[in-house]
Amino acid sequence: AAGRYERMMEDADVAPYWRYVAVPKGAGNKNPRVEHAALHNLVFRYDDPFWQTHYAPNGWGCHCTVSRMTKRTLEKKFGKPANEVVRESKPEDFVSKTEEIERTHEKLDGTTEIQKVKVTTTGYKIGNTVVYPSQGWDYAPGAYNSIYSAQKSLYKKILANPSDARKIMEDQIKGNLKETL
Numbered sequence: 001a002a003g004r005y006e007r008m009m010e011d012a013d014v015a016p017y018w019r020y021v022a023v024p025k026g027a028g029n030k031n032p033r034v035e036h037a038a039l040h041n042l043v044f045r046y047d048d049p050f051w052q053t054h055y056a057p058n059g060w061g062c063h064c065t066v067s068r069m070t071k072r073t074l075e076k077k078f079g080k081p082a083n084e085v086v087r088e089s090k091p092e093d094f095v096s097k098t099e100e101i102e103r104t105h106e107k108l109d110g111t112t113e114i115q116k117v118k119v120t121t122t123g124y125k126i127g128n129t130v131v132y133p134s135q136g137w138d139y140a141p142g143a144y145n146s147i148y149s150a151q152k153s154l155y156k157k158i159l160a161n162p163s164d165a166r167k168i169m170e171d172q173i174k175g176n177l178k179e180t181l
Contacts, residue, residue, distance in 0.1 A: 005055060005140055008068050012046040015068035017086060019043045020056065023063035035131050036064050039124070043074065043086050050089040052140050053122040059134030095123045095130045 008018065022033075022040035036058065044050045046068075056064035071082050078085045098120045105113045123132035132138070157172075158165045 001055065001057060001140075004066075008046065008066070011068060015070045015073075016046050017043050017069040017071065017074050017082070018046050018051060019067045019069055019074075020054070021065045021067055023065065033059070033062060033064075035129070036062065038126050038129050038131050039064070042126075043069070043078075044089065045086060048087075048089050049094070050087075050124060053094065053138040054124055054131070054133060055140035058137050062134070062137075089124070093125050095125055096120050097123065097132065099135070101135070 008015075020039040020042045022036040039054065042050075051066075056062065056066050058064060069077070074082050074085060098118050100116055100118050103115050103117055105115060107113060119135050121132050121135050122138045123130040157168045161168065
């Protein structure tokens, strides 16, 4: 999902509309999540806050996906102008719930410890329904992939000016050290 997110972001200037696709029961999807069907065909711009909490997949075994669309493709698929299809989420569309769960940890000495932990999950409200991803799945993996982005940026700088590769790498390392100290 992180790699797909990165590729979709690279094309966001050409295909800025992202469509949530819930895969129905059938080929390869024996147990679709009924609640995810409420998200099917919702379209938001790539930079809408919706994608920060509901970028698919939204749980183990979830077959949902996200497809990118140009304005032309969007209007052709839905038969309407883009402004009638594309949604814009608002802060009140997001609802959080906190649940207490038990986690079992095996210690180095072989004993087991059970901890109670509170986990907050962010859902998206559609009408009277709130669709929650599975616990721990309410984020866009690629959006937090700063290491990959930094490596990609460094690689591009070196390709653009290979004779200064050593200096470019030293500057990058010094910058990273300043950020972490």
